[in-house]
Amino acid sequence: MKCQRCNKADAVFSFTMIEKGTKDVSTVELCHVCASDMSPYIARMMQRSGINELLSELIKGKMADEAATSVGAEALLPDVEPCSTCGLKFEQYKATLMLGCPDCYDSFGEHLLADIRRMQGTDAHLDVPGPAVEDEPVTTSAVKGTPPAPDAAMRLKAMRAELQDCIENEDFERAAFLRDEIRKLSTEAGPK
Amino acid sequence: MSAEQEGSGQLGPSAAGWLEGTAPLAHVALSSRARLARNIAKCPFVPHAQAEALDITLDKVLKAADRSPALVNFERVSLDNMSIDQRAYLKELRLISQELERGGHARAVLLSSDRKVSIMVNEEDHLRMQCIEPGLQLEKAVARLEAIEAELAAVLPFASSRRFGHLTACPTNVGTGLRASVMLHLPAITITREMENIMAGLTRRGISVRGFQGENSEFLGDFYQISNEVTLGRTVETIMRDLLGIIRNLVEREEETRHKLAKEKGPIVEDAVWRSYALLTYARRIASKEAMMLLSRLRFGIERGFFPALSHETLNRLFIEIQPAHLARTTPPGRGEDPSARDEARALFLRGQLANAQRQ
Numbered sequence: 001m002k003c004q005r006c007n008k009a010d011a012v013f014s015f016t017m018i019e020k021g022t023k024d025v026s027t028v029e030l031c032h033v034c035a036s037d038m039s040p041y042i043a044r045m046m047q048r049s050g051i052n053e054l055l056s057e058l059i060k061g062k063m064a065d066e067a068a069t070s071v072g073a074e075a076l077l078p079d080v081e082p083c084s085t086c087g088l089k090f091e092q093y094k095a096t097l098m099l100g101c102p103d104c105y106d107s108f109g110e111h112l113l114a115d116i117r118r119m120q121g122t123d124a125h126l127d128v129p130g131p132a133v134e135d136e137p138v139t140t141s142a143v144k145g146t147p148p149a150p151d152a153a154m155r156l157k158a159m160r161a162e163l164q165d166c167i168e169n170e171d172f173e174r175a176a177f178l179r180d181e182i183r184k185l186s187t188e189a190g191p192k
Numbered sequence: 193m194s195a196e197q198e199g200s201g202q203l204g205p206s207a208a209g210w211l212e213g214t215a216p217l218a219h220v221a222l223s224s225r226a227r228l229a230r231n232i233a234k235c236p237f238v239p240h241a242q243a244e245a246l247d248i249t250l251d252k253v254l255k256a257a258d259r260s261p262a263l264v265n266f267e268r269v270s271l272d273n274m275s276i277d278q279r280a281y282l283k284e285l286r287l288i289s290q291e292l293e294r295g296g297h298a299r300a301v302l303l304s305s306d307r308k309v310s311i312m313v314n315e316e317d318h319l320r321m322q323c324i325e326p327g328l329q330l331e332k333a334v335a336r337l338e339a340i341e342a343e344l345a346a347v348l349p350f351a352s353s354r355r356f357g358h359l360t361a362c363p364t365n366v367g368t369g370l371r372a373s374v375m376l377h378l379p380a381i382t383i384t385r386e387m388e389n390i391m392a393g394l395t396r397r398g399i400s401v402r403g404f405q406g407e408n409s410e411f412l413g414d415f416y417q418i419s420n421e422v423t424l425g426r427t428v429e430t431i432m433r434d435l436l437g438i439i440r441n442l443v444e445r446e447e448e449t450r451h452k453l454a455k456e457k458g459p460i461v462e463d464a465v466w467r468s469y470a471l472l473t474y475a476r477r478i479a480s481k482e483a484m485m486l487l488s489r490l491r492f493g494i495e496r497g498f499f500p501a502l503s504h505e506t507l508n509r510l511f512i513e514i515q516p517a518h519l520a521r522t523t524p525p526g527r528g529e530d531p532s533a534r535d536e537a538r539a540l541f542l543r544g545q546l547a548n549a550q551r552q
Contacts, residue, residue: 086236098239098316102231102351102359105366116356116363121398122425125357125367155425165396174397177437 003031005038015039083107121158156185208285209307211509215327218504219495220443222375222415222511224330225286226337229360229369230319233349237361238314246298249318253311256348257302262340266302266311271295280517282310286324290406291315308333309340316361317369319344326505328439330372334432357424365423370431373419374439375404377508379488380449381442382414390442398422399438404484404511413484413511418442450495465493473546477532478539483514499549510545514538 003011009031015038016027030038080090084107088100093108097115105112113123159182166175210223231237232252236245257263271279272295283293287310288301302311312320321341323333351359357367365371381387391401402408404415418439420431453461468489471478478486487510493499494507512518519537 086240088240092240096239097363098361099237099363100240101236102233102353104237105353105356105359112363116366116424119364120367120422120424122422124355125424126427158425162397169393169396171393 001029003034004029005034006031009033080108080111122155156182159185208509208512209304210285210324210326211512213326215329215505215508217328217443218326218508219491220377220446221328221439222377222508223286223324223326224328224333224374225322225324225372226330226333227320227322227371227373228337228341229317229358229365229371230321230341230344231351231359231361232318233351235318235351238316238318239361243297246314250298250300250313252348253302253313253319254300256344257311259347260343262343263302263311266304266309269301269303271299271301277517277520281521284512284515284517287322288312289315289320292320309336311340317365326508328374328443330374330432330436330439334370334372334428338428364421367424368426368428368431370423370428371419372432372435373417374435375415375417376439376442376446377414377488377491378416378442378446379414379491380453381446382411383453384449386445386449387416390445394418394438395421397434397438399435412481414488415484415511416442450492454492454496461492462496464489465496465498469493469498469546469549472542474543475539477535478542479535480514480516480538483538483542484511487511487514500552502546502549506545510542514541 001011003009005028011029012032013030013035014027015030015035016025018025082089083100083104085103086100088104090108090111093099093104093112099105099108099112117123159178163175163178163182166172166178215221232249235249235252236242238246238249241249254268257266257268271292274282274295279288279293279295282288282301283290285307287303287307289312292299292301292312292315296314298314300313302313303309308325309321309323312322321337321344323337323340325333353359358369360366360369378387381390394401398421400419400421402417402419403410404412404417406417418435420435422431468486472483472486472490487507490499490502490507491504494502494504516534519534519541522537522541
């Protein structure tokens with residue numbers, strides 16, 4: 001069907017709005033240009049990935065909740081405290097995909113981690129300690145209240161998932177590389 | 193920026209440093225680029241920062257550059273002091289991004305004298321450091337960039353954490369802050385449509401593919417910018433190794449397909465090359481999209497020895513030099529704005545460059 005806003009291109013996104021209070025539901029079908037206009041989130045992701053990746057992400061259902069949150073439905077956003085250092089609200093981050101200051105990474109906790117996982121396939125950097133910022137207390141857990149993430153275990157999990165994919169797609173060169181990396185990481189980390 | 197901190201903004205006769213010199217694999221690779229994103233510790237990120245905060249970060253960067261032997265002689269250019277044409281010129285050369293080209297408060301760029309390194313200040317992050325080398329020389333670009341980053345890190349505290357590595361305004365860059373990319377010219381595997389299939393596989397492996405001007409949908413001139421998407425949870429070495437493996441694969445496939453096309457479809461390819469050459473050397477008006485396509489065909493002609501006076505490197509330069517701001521530098525002033533005047537200027541330029549391509 002055609003986009004309900006411009007009536008020219010084919011619709012590829014479906015936005016569902018649930019009215020706060022009355023819970024009335026209305027749906028609008030949009031093409032990727034109009035969807036980008038209505039959702040800065042989608043506009044941003046379109047900038048960074050092609051339309052094909054965007055559509056495959058959507059099909060996997062990963063973006064459905066984010067797309068809904070930027071169409072004026074603030075009631076659907078999780079209740080997250082603004083950053084204690086710069087005051088940026090979580091909605092402001094969501095609308096632009098830009099954080100306000102270095103401390104936002106800690107402030108927004110698990111909700112930001114979900115985005116990071118989707119963008120990067122992991123939610124932590126390497127095992128080796130990065131350069132410490134002057135005068136900052138070094139914490140082993142970046143997110144208060146949660147245990148420190150076992151970086152190696154997470155990477156192993158991601159690599160095993162990718163290996164499965166490669167075998168299914170007959171990308172044996174990549175599969176061989178992953179198999180070697182997994183072997184290396186497993187022996188370093190000890191028995192799991 | 194104070195008057196003594198600014199450069200003349202003239203950029204000299206040419207800013208095209210990276211287009212010169214030997215370019216390894218010039219027949220398939222136009223350029224290799226490495227970019228590192230860094231932010232200054234305890235300072236607000238650019239996108240939501242107030243003007244005063246941006247003045248502070250710019251000042252910190254300039255003072256750090258003063259104390260850094262590698263950077264003290266870089267030319268400093270404030271975006272506000274550049275004309276639209278000058279900004280577009282730098283963007284066409286990939287020395288600044290489209291984002292920085294727009295200008296804005298406290299935005300500047302520091303350029304190395306050989307014009308291969310550019311350090312953008314207050315783009316999306318406080319620092320976007322970039323090194324471009326011609327052809328396939330990604331390791332060289334990364335090495336130079338890391339050396340500069342190390343010098344700056346000694347005089348400027350970067351925002352980072354143990355968990356996330358280097359902290360960036362957008363989480364898509366967090367961790368290494370590295371975007372490594374190579375601009376490949378792949379006319380053969382575009383024609384045979386192999387590239388369509390390859391692209392889907394690349395996205396699954398965390399590699400992004402963009403067009404000549406960073407676009408998602410069109411691939412003008414059969415150019416593909418191949419870069420890493422993932423910046424977190426990997427070292428710079430791993431990112432580079434993976435990317436180069438894929439690049440080498442693509443180069444091989446392109447070379448094989450060029451041979452195959454020459455062998456199995458020789459006459460058809462030859463005809464396409466000469467038709468392109470004819471248009472390029474006789475047209476009086478040519479838009480950039482068509483020019484890119486025609487120039488792309490010439491690649492096969494160079495490989496077949498039709499154009500002894502035209503090298504792969506020269507062809508690569510032409511793709512850059514037909515862009516609007518480049519043409520404006522040679523077009524008489526006042527005519528540059530009118531698109532049809534630009535198309536005429538482009539045709540004139542190409543006739544001049546290609547007329548003698550067949551001479552020994």
